[in-house]
Structure formats: structure tokens, C-alpha cells
Amino acid sequence: MARPAPASARATDIVSFLTAHPSRGFTISELVTHLGMNIASAHATLAVLCDSGFVVRDPVHRTYVLGPALAVTGFATLEQxxxxxxxxxxxxxxxxxxxxxxxxxxxxxxxxxxxxxxxxxxxxxxxxxxxxxxxxxxxxxxxxxxxxxxxxxxxxxxxxxxxxxxxxxxxxxxxxxxxxxxxxxxxxxxxxxxxxxxxxxxxxxxxxxxxxxxxxxxxxxxxxxxxxxxxxxxxxxxxxxxxxxxxxxxxxxxxxxxxxxxxxxxxxxxxxxxxxxxxxxxxxxxxxARGRIPGRDLPPTGTTSAGRRR
The missing domain is CATH 3.30.450.40 (GAF domain)
Incomplete structure (x- = not known):
């Protein structure tokens, strides 16, 4: 298995964390504390995420929330x-x-x-x-x-x-x-x-x-x-x-x-x-969804154990 790139790991950690806490924004200091990141690395990663629209920074409160670009990602995911x-x-x-x-x-x-x-x-x-x-x-x-x-x-x-x-x-x-x-x-x-x-x-x-x-x-x-x-x-x-x-x-x-x-x-x-x-x-x-249910070994007909066919 390939070793994860640190920058990629930081980006996914930030997006995942913000996704799991959608009711509020987080300052860079809070993100660093929760995710155990170096503040310089977190700042660089957030800059890239903001540039792509995946994250948005509130200039008044200096907090970060998910960006509108991820909505399109969500719609595409539902189609796929x-x-x-x-x-x-x-x-x-x-x-x-x-x-x-x-x-x-x-x-x-x-x-x-x-x-x-x-x-x-x-x-x-x-x-x-x-x-x-x-x-x-x-x-x-x-x-x-x-x-x-x-x-x-x-x-x-x-x-x-x-x-x-x-x-x-x-x-x-x-x-x-x-x-x-x-x-x-x-x-x-x-x-x-x-x-x-x-x-x-x-x-x-x-x-x-x-x-x-x-x-x-x-x-x-x-x-x-x-x-x-x-x-x-x-x-x-x-x-x-x-x-x-x-x-x-x-x-x-x-x-x-x-x-x-x-x-x-x-x-x-x-x-x-x-x-x-x-x-x-x-x-x-x-x-x-055109999924496939894999075959499985079924218990014999007439089994009376709880949870089995009767």
C-alpha cells in the first residue's frame, strides 16, 4: 500500500472534521488543536482548500466552514x-x-x-x-x-x-x-x-x-x-x-x-x-441500484434455532 502524502492527509482530515461538525466554524487554532497539525502546515493546506472552494473562511470571525464546491461533489457522488x-x-x-x-x-x-x-x-x-x-x-x-x-x-x-x-x-x-x-x-x-x-x-x-x-x-x-x-x-x-x-x-x-x-x-x-x-x-x-447480492450458504429448511428459517 502506498504511503499517504502528508498534505493530502491534512486536507482530508480538515474536510472530514468540518463535515462531522456542520453546525459551526473553526478557527485555524482550533483545527490545529483538534487535528494535531502544525499551524504552518494547516495554514498552507487551508489556503489551497479555500482557493478551490472546498472551504470558506469567514473574514470577521476568522473561522472555516465547508465551501459550496463540495455541494457539487455531493451531487456527483449521488449520481455515481x-x-x-x-x-x-x-x-x-x-x-x-x-x-x-x-x-x-x-x-x-x-x-x-x-x-x-x-x-x-x-x-x-x-x-x-x-x-x-x-x-x-x-x-x-x-x-x-x-x-x-x-x-x-x-x-x-x-x-x-x-x-x-x-x-x-x-x-x-x-x-x-x-x-x-x-x-x-x-x-x-x-x-x-x-x-x-x-x-x-x-x-x-x-x-x-x-x-x-x-x-x-x-x-x-x-x-x-x-x-x-x-x-x-x-x-x-x-x-x-x-x-x-x-x-x-x-x-x-x-x-x-x-x-x-x-x-x-x-x-x-x-x-x-x-x-x-x-x-x-x-x-x-x-x-x-443494480447491486448484486452475493450467494450465501443457507441453513437447511425446517431448522428451528432462533434466527433461522422455520
Whole structure:
């Protein structure tokens, strides 16, 4: 893999940070603090971004915000990735039908990026608004890794510095996700310690210590992905979300649609029904965008384990 050019890395860090904080502008001093840049390098990078219209400087407050040139980039992106519009449309349908928050997320390099929200806003939010990024540290981003090659899965697990037991568990759960077509993050994925570590990383996204802290918290937190192996349909659990993939024309997971779970325990059979309904919408979005759903090994007909076909 080619080594990233420092100037390019600075430019992408600035644009990503401003995208994730669209409600205000930032001075160069604030950007330097949040992104760990040298002020001279930041000044030179911002000058280039301003010249191109990707960033605009307020001459009175001396703050920087995203520029109008990026709007054109966004429109072009939607044309090149019709799955995004199709997924947002399905999120609107699901939000109206289920009366709950539906989110659209995408894989963005080593991160998961929040693209859109439809339906009622959940009381407890982990992700604030479009543009928020979270590193794909296991188990975060499981729905994007379930159909990935083994090398990518191994990197995902190793980056999170999990115990051998958790690594093996999450590998098994990835197989379950492929079988049933959706993942079920548990409430522990939004534990206070996890939320605090993610918030710290969003404020200082280039701080290696912040990502390391998140990895430590994830390794010490209880299991965060639901395995249906030992459950019956009448068992009750608290789920954070139910997430299903939207595939691109190459059969890769491009996006995820997710239903925000209620703040109380629900029966496993209700989780399964939500998952089936979600997969229907994700399949519609995939087909509308001419995506390809990869083949998968289906469980034998008549299986009675929770989460399997009956």
C-alpha cells in the first residue's frame, strides 16, 4: 500500500472534521488543536482548500466552514452511487411504517460514516448527525465485514486488540450474520464508556491515543453482537440496532440500513421479524441500484434455532 502524502492527509482530515461538525466554524487554532497539525502546515493546506472552494473562511470571525464546491461533489457522488438515494428512500418508508429511527451508514476506508437519518429521532443517540465517523474496530461495523474476505476480517479483529475468546466469538457471529442477512448490535455497544471514547475520538480524530482508548474499552465491554445460538423466540433482549447490508454491483457491502431498537427488552421473535423486514428494504435498495447480492450458504429448511428459517 502506498504511503499517504502528508498534505493530502491534512486536507482530508480538515474536510472530514468540518463535515462531522456542520453546525459551526473553526478557527485555524482550533483545527490545529483538534487535528494535531502544525499551524504552518494547516495554514498552507487551508489556503489551497479555500482557493478551490472546498472551504470558506469567514473574514470577521476568522473561522472555516465547508465551501459550496463540495455541494457539487455531493451531487456527483449521488449520481455515481445510486444506492445512497435508494437506501435513503427505503429508510423513509421504514421510518413511517415502524415509527422509529432508521439510519443509513457507509463504509469509508477504515471508518463507518453516518449518512442519513429518517423517522423519529431516538432518545439516546450514539451518532449525532450526518458526517460522524467511527473507526471500524470490532465489533463496530460487523455488517460491513460479514461478507468481506478473511484478510479484511482478520485486520478488523486485530485492530481492535480483542481477547482470543472475543475474536473467535465475533468470527462465529459474522457467519450468523451472513446466514440470516442482518446483524444485531446489543445495548452494550452504546455503554457510557464506549460513548465517551467515541466522543473523544470525534473531537480529536487523528489522535492515535484516542483510537487506542476506544479499542481498550471495546475489548473490556461485554459481548456487543447478538448470537442466536442458545436463544428461543420467547427470550427477551435489549438491542441497540438491527442492521442489514446494501450491496454494490461487485457484491460488496457499500451501505447499511439500520433500525434503532427500543429502550426496553423485546422478544427474540420480534427481533427476527424486524430483521426480515429490514432485509426486504435493503434488498430493494440493492436491486434499484443494480447491486448484486452475493450467494450465501443457507441453513437447511425446517431448522428451528432462533434466527433461522422455520
Amino acid at each position: 452511487h445510486p444506492a445512497i438515494g435508494a437506501a435513503v428512500e427505503q429508510a423513509e418508508v421504514l421510518g413511517d411504517e415502524l415509527g422509529t429511527e432508521i439510519s443509513v451508514m457507509a463504509a469509508a476506508g477504515r471508518d463507518v460514516i453516518f449518512l442519513a437519518r429518517r423517522g423519529p429521532v431516538a432518545r439516546a443517540q450514539v451518532l449525532g448527525y450526518p458526517g460522524d465517523r467511527t473507526p471500524m474496530l470490532a465489533p463496530i461495523g460487523a455488517v460491513f465485514l460479514a461478507w468481506a474476505e478473511d484478510e479484511a476480517v482478520s485486520g478488523w479483529l486485530e485492530r481492535a486488540t480483542l481477547t482470543p475468546a472475543l475474536r473467535e466469538l465475533y468470527r462465529r457471529v459474522l457467519g450468523e450474520i451472513r446466514d440470516r442477512g442482518y446483524s444485531v448490535p446489543l445495548a452494550s455497544i452504546a455503554a457510557p464508556a464506549v460513548i465517551d471514547a467515541i466522543a473523544k475520538l470525534r473531537d480529536e480524530p487523528t489522535d492515535a491515543d484516542a483510537e487506542h482508548r476506544l479499542a481498550e474499552v471495546l475489548a473490556k465491554t461485554d459481548e456487543m453482537l447478538l448470537s442466536f445460538e442458545s436463544l428461543t423466540g420467547s427470550d427477551k433482549i435489549v438491542v441497540k440496532t438491527v442492521a442489514a447490508p446494501v450491496f454494490d454491483p461487485m457484491g460488496r457491502v457499500l451501505l447499511s440500513l439500520s433500525i434503532t431498537g427500543p429502550d426496553h427488552a423485546i422478544a427474540v421473535e420480534d427481533v427476527i421479524e424486524l430483521g426480515r423486514r429490514l432485509v426486504q428494504s435493503a434488498t430493494i435498495a440493492t436491486r434499484q
